[in-house]
Amino acid sequence: MSLLEINQTKSFLLFILIIEALFNLIVYSQQNVPQLNTDRPDKTDSPVALSSGFVQLESGFSYEFSELEKTNYKSETFFIPSSLLRVGLIKNLELRIAGLYQVNKPTVSGQKLNINGFSDINIGAKIQFLTESYPIPASAFIIGLKLPIGSPELKPNTVEPEIIFAIARSIGKNASSSINIGVNWSNNFDLLSYAFSYSFNYSLFSDLVFFVEYYGNWVHKFNPLHNVDGGIYYLILQNFQLDISAGGKVNRDENYWFVSSGFTVRLPN
Secondary structure, eight states: OOHHHHHHHHHHHHHHHHHHHHHHHHHHHHHTOOOOOOSOSSSSOOSOOOOTTOEEEEEEEEEEEEEETTSSEEEEEEEEEEEEEEEEEETTEEEEEEEEEEEEEEEETTEEOOEEEEEEEEEEEEEEEEOOBTTBOEEEEEEEEEOSOSOTTTSOSSOEEEEEEEEEEEETTTEEEEEEEEEEEETTTTEEEEEEEEEEEEESSSSEEEEEEEEEEEETTSOOEEEEEEEEEEEEETTEEEEEEEEEEOOTTEEEEEEEEEEEEEEOO
Protein backbone atom coordinates (compact mmCIF):
# COMPACT_ATOMS: atom_id res chain seq x y z
CA MET A 1 0.00 0.00 0.00
CA SER A 2 1.38 3.37 -1.00
CA LEU A 3 1.89 6.27 1.38
CA LEU A 4 -0.97 8.15 -0.31
CA GLU A 5 -3.36 5.22 0.19
CA ILE A 6 -2.33 4.92 3.85
CA ASN A 7 -3.03 8.64 4.46
CA GLN A 8 -6.40 8.37 2.69
CA THR A 9 -7.33 5.36 4.86
CA LYS A 10 -6.37 7.23 8.04
CA SER A 11 -8.40 10.27 6.96
CA PHE A 12 -11.43 8.09 6.21
CA LEU A 13 -11.20 6.32 9.60
CA LEU A 14 -10.87 9.68 11.37
CA PHE A 15 -13.95 10.96 9.53
CA ILE A 16 -15.92 7.86 10.59
CA LEU A 17 -14.86 8.33 14.24
CA ILE A 18 -15.92 12.00 14.19
CA ILE A 19 -19.32 11.15 12.70
CA GLU A 20 -19.84 8.39 15.27
CA ALA A 21 -18.88 10.75 18.14
CA LEU A 22 -21.30 13.43 16.90
CA PHE A 23 -24.07 10.86 16.54
CA ASN A 24 -23.52 9.59 20.08
CA LEU A 25 -23.49 13.17 21.39
CA ILE A 26 -26.80 13.95 19.69
CA VAL A 27 -28.43 10.78 21.00
CA TYR A 28 -27.14 11.44 24.52
CA SER A 29 -28.32 15.07 24.49
CA GLN A 30 -31.80 14.07 23.29
CA GLN A 31 -32.06 11.44 26.01
CA ASN A 32 -31.09 13.99 28.67
CA VAL A 33 -33.24 16.92 27.56
CA PRO A 34 -35.37 18.03 30.56
CA GLN A 35 -39.13 18.27 30.28
CA LEU A 36 -40.35 21.69 29.13
CA ASN A 37 -41.51 23.65 32.18
CA THR A 38 -43.11 27.07 31.75
CA ASP A 39 -44.37 30.03 33.78
CA ARG A 40 -47.23 30.71 31.37
CA PRO A 41 -50.11 30.76 30.58
CA ASP A 42 -51.32 30.83 34.19
CA LYS A 43 -50.35 33.55 36.65
CA THR A 44 -48.76 31.04 39.03
CA ASP A 45 -45.02 30.69 38.42
CA SER A 46 -43.42 27.26 38.58
CA PRO A 47 -40.78 26.64 41.27
CA VAL A 48 -38.68 24.64 38.80
CA ALA A 49 -35.62 26.58 37.60
CA LEU A 50 -34.49 26.31 33.99
CA SER A 51 -31.62 23.85 33.56
CA SER A 52 -28.19 25.37 32.98
CA GLY A 53 -27.21 25.83 29.35
CA PHE A 54 -30.78 26.50 28.17
CA VAL A 55 -32.51 29.73 27.12
CA GLN A 56 -36.30 29.94 27.12
CA LEU A 57 -38.61 32.62 25.72
CA GLU A 58 -42.22 32.76 26.91
CA SER A 59 -44.32 35.32 25.06
CA GLY A 60 -47.98 36.07 24.47
CA PHE A 61 -50.63 38.46 23.27
CA SER A 62 -53.69 39.39 25.31
CA TYR A 63 -56.73 41.66 25.40
CA GLU A 64 -58.21 43.02 28.64
CA PHE A 65 -61.49 44.82 29.24
CA SER A 66 -62.30 46.65 32.47
CA GLU A 67 -65.35 48.65 33.50
CA LEU A 68 -66.03 50.07 36.96
CA GLU A 69 -69.65 50.07 38.04
CA LYS A 70 -71.17 53.33 39.29
CA THR A 71 -68.48 55.31 37.42
CA ASN A 72 -67.90 56.53 33.89
CA TYR A 73 -64.65 54.63 33.51
CA LYS A 74 -63.85 51.75 31.20
CA SER A 75 -60.67 50.57 29.54
CA GLU A 76 -59.46 48.32 26.74
CA THR A 77 -55.84 47.17 26.83
CA PHE A 78 -53.83 45.20 24.28
CA PHE A 79 -50.55 43.59 25.33
CA ILE A 80 -48.46 43.09 22.15
CA PRO A 81 -46.64 41.23 23.53
CA SER A 82 -45.76 40.41 27.12
CA SER A 83 -42.55 38.38 27.30
CA LEU A 84 -40.32 36.56 29.76
CA LEU A 85 -36.77 35.51 28.90
CA ARG A 86 -35.30 32.82 31.16
CA VAL A 87 -31.62 31.81 31.14
CA GLY A 88 -30.35 28.77 33.02
CA LEU A 89 -27.13 29.89 34.72
CA ILE A 90 -26.21 26.99 36.98
CA LYS A 91 -28.15 24.17 38.59
CA ASN A 92 -31.27 25.52 40.37
CA LEU A 93 -30.58 29.15 39.37
CA GLU A 94 -32.00 31.11 36.44
CA LEU A 95 -31.85 34.70 35.26
CA ARG A 96 -35.20 36.31 34.38
CA ILE A 97 -35.86 39.37 32.21
CA ALA A 98 -39.47 40.39 31.58
CA GLY A 99 -41.37 43.22 29.96
CA LEU A 100 -44.38 44.10 27.86
CA TYR A 101 -45.71 46.67 25.42
CA GLN A 102 -49.26 47.80 25.99
CA VAL A 103 -51.81 49.81 24.06
CA ASN A 104 -54.24 51.17 26.64
CA LYS A 105 -57.45 52.93 25.57
CA PRO A 106 -59.27 54.20 28.66
CA THR A 107 -62.51 56.16 28.52
CA VAL A 108 -63.11 58.60 31.39
CA SER A 109 -66.41 60.50 31.53
CA GLY A 110 -66.87 59.95 27.80
CA GLN A 111 -63.37 61.18 26.91
CA LYS A 112 -61.21 58.62 25.11
CA LEU A 113 -57.50 58.53 25.89
CA ASN A 114 -54.51 56.61 24.55
CA ILE A 115 -51.66 55.45 26.79
CA ASN A 116 -49.13 53.37 24.91
CA GLY A 117 -45.64 52.16 25.71
CA PHE A 118 -43.34 49.68 27.40
CA SER A 119 -43.99 48.80 31.03
CA ASP A 120 -43.29 46.22 33.74
CA ILE A 121 -39.62 45.93 32.77
CA ASN A 122 -38.34 43.46 35.33
CA ILE A 123 -35.04 41.70 36.01
CA GLY A 124 -34.61 38.99 38.59
CA ALA A 125 -33.79 35.39 39.40
CA LYS A 126 -35.43 32.12 40.34
CA ILE A 127 -33.67 30.18 43.08
CA GLN A 128 -34.92 26.61 43.47
CA PHE A 129 -33.94 25.14 46.83
CA LEU A 130 -36.06 21.96 46.91
CA THR A 131 -36.74 19.29 44.30
CA GLU A 132 -40.04 17.44 44.55
CA SER A 133 -39.74 14.26 46.59
CA TYR A 134 -43.00 13.04 48.11
CA PRO A 135 -44.33 14.49 50.34
CA ILE A 136 -41.97 17.48 49.92
CA PRO A 137 -43.00 19.83 47.08
CA ALA A 138 -40.64 21.54 44.66
CA SER A 139 -39.91 24.97 46.15
CA ALA A 140 -38.26 28.21 45.04
CA PHE A 141 -37.92 31.92 45.68
CA ILE A 142 -38.45 34.24 42.72
CA ILE A 143 -36.87 37.65 43.22
CA GLY A 144 -37.46 40.57 40.89
CA LEU A 145 -36.82 44.28 40.48
CA LYS A 146 -39.27 46.35 38.47
CA LEU A 147 -37.17 49.03 36.77
CA PRO A 148 -38.12 52.69 36.12
CA ILE A 149 -37.93 52.10 32.36
CA GLY A 150 -40.66 52.60 29.78
CA SER A 151 -43.53 54.95 29.14
CA PRO A 152 -43.67 57.85 31.67
CA GLU A 153 -47.34 57.10 32.42
CA LEU A 154 -46.68 53.40 33.06
CA LYS A 155 -43.24 53.02 34.64
CA PRO A 156 -42.55 53.23 38.40
CA ASN A 157 -40.75 56.28 39.77
CA THR A 158 -37.93 54.16 41.23
CA VAL A 159 -36.95 50.49 41.44
CA GLU A 160 -39.69 48.34 42.98
CA PRO A 161 -38.66 45.02 44.59
CA GLU A 162 -40.76 41.85 44.54
CA ILE A 163 -40.35 38.39 46.06
CA ILE A 164 -42.48 35.28 45.47
CA PHE A 165 -42.46 31.97 47.28
CA ALA A 166 -43.46 29.21 44.85
CA ILE A 167 -44.24 25.55 45.51
CA ALA A 168 -45.63 22.72 43.35
CA ARG A 169 -46.26 19.01 43.64
CA SER A 170 -47.68 16.19 41.55
CA ILE A 171 -51.09 14.66 42.28
CA GLY A 172 -51.01 11.18 40.87
CA LYS A 173 -49.75 10.61 37.32
CA ASN A 174 -51.84 13.19 35.45
CA ALA A 175 -52.33 16.16 37.78
CA SER A 176 -50.35 18.75 39.68
CA SER A 177 -50.95 21.86 41.75
CA SER A 178 -48.94 25.03 42.35
CA ILE A 179 -49.11 27.87 44.87
CA ASN A 180 -47.54 31.34 44.82
CA ILE A 181 -47.43 33.82 47.69
CA GLY A 182 -45.73 37.13 47.01
CA VAL A 183 -45.18 40.68 48.15
CA ASN A 184 -44.04 43.77 46.26
CA TRP A 185 -43.48 47.43 47.07
CA SER A 186 -45.06 50.25 45.05
CA ASN A 187 -43.01 53.44 45.28
CA ASN A 188 -45.65 55.39 43.38
CA PHE A 189 -48.15 54.82 46.20
CA ASP A 190 -45.82 53.92 49.12
CA LEU A 191 -47.76 50.70 49.66
CA LEU A 192 -47.06 47.00 50.05
CA SER A 193 -49.10 44.72 47.80
CA TYR A 194 -49.61 41.04 48.58
CA ALA A 195 -50.29 38.50 45.82
CA PHE A 196 -51.55 34.93 45.99
CA SER A 197 -52.46 32.24 43.48
CA TYR A 198 -53.36 28.57 43.20
CA SER A 199 -53.27 26.60 39.94
CA PHE A 200 -54.49 23.07 39.26
CA ASN A 201 -53.26 21.30 36.12
CA TYR A 202 -54.57 18.09 34.56
CA SER A 203 -53.12 16.24 31.56
CA LEU A 204 -55.97 15.40 29.22
CA PHE A 205 -53.52 13.65 26.91
CA SER A 206 -49.75 13.20 27.05
CA ASP A 207 -49.04 16.61 25.47
CA LEU A 208 -52.29 18.50 26.20
CA VAL A 209 -52.81 20.05 29.65
CA PHE A 210 -55.86 21.86 31.05
CA PHE A 211 -55.60 24.27 33.99
CA VAL A 212 -57.89 26.26 36.28
CA GLU A 213 -56.61 28.94 38.61
CA TYR A 214 -57.60 31.30 41.39
CA TYR A 215 -55.45 34.37 41.98
CA GLY A 216 -55.63 37.84 43.45
CA ASN A 217 -53.93 40.56 45.43
CA TRP A 218 -54.51 42.68 48.47
CA VAL A 219 -53.34 46.17 49.37
CA HIS A 220 -53.68 47.60 52.86
CA LYS A 221 -56.90 49.65 53.32
CA PHE A 222 -58.33 48.31 50.03
CA ASN A 223 -60.59 45.36 49.36
CA PRO A 224 -58.85 42.22 48.05
CA LEU A 225 -59.18 41.52 44.33
CA HIS A 226 -60.26 37.99 43.37
CA ASN A 227 -59.81 36.47 39.91
CA VAL A 228 -60.29 33.12 38.19
CA ASP A 229 -58.98 31.87 34.86
CA GLY A 230 -58.40 28.71 32.90
CA GLY A 231 -56.99 27.43 29.65
CA ILE A 232 -55.00 24.79 27.83
CA TYR A 233 -51.44 24.40 26.63
CA TYR A 234 -50.18 21.96 24.03
CA LEU A 235 -46.63 20.67 23.64
CA ILE A 236 -46.03 20.52 19.88
CA LEU A 237 -42.30 19.72 20.11
CA GLN A 238 -40.11 18.87 23.08
CA ASN A 239 -39.04 22.54 23.14
CA PHE A 240 -42.10 24.36 21.70
CA GLN A 241 -45.50 24.90 23.31
CA LEU A 242 -48.67 26.85 22.43
CA ASP A 243 -51.29 28.08 24.90
CA ILE A 244 -54.63 29.84 25.16
CA SER A 245 -56.43 31.11 28.26
CA ALA A 246 -59.19 33.40 29.52
CA GLY A 247 -60.44 34.71 32.84
CA GLY A 248 -61.91 37.54 34.83
CA LYS A 249 -62.63 39.10 38.21
CA VAL A 250 -65.22 37.82 40.64
CA ASN A 251 -65.46 41.19 42.44
CA ARG A 252 -68.91 42.65 41.87
CA ASP A 253 -67.74 46.26 41.68
CA GLU A 254 -65.76 45.73 38.46
CA ASN A 255 -66.50 44.09 35.14
CA TYR A 256 -63.13 42.69 34.10
CA TRP A 257 -62.15 39.90 31.73
CA PHE A 258 -59.30 38.92 29.43
CA VAL A 259 -58.29 36.49 26.69
CA SER A 260 -54.72 35.49 25.93
CA SER A 261 -52.69 33.31 23.60
CA GLY A 262 -48.97 32.68 23.44
CA PHE A 263 -46.04 30.37 22.96
CA THR A 264 -42.91 29.06 24.66
CA VAL A 265 -39.70 28.08 22.89
CA ARG A 266 -36.55 26.68 24.49
CA LEU A 267 -33.09 26.61 22.92
CA PRO A 268 -31.04 24.72 21.93
CA ASN A 269 -33.58 21.91 22.23
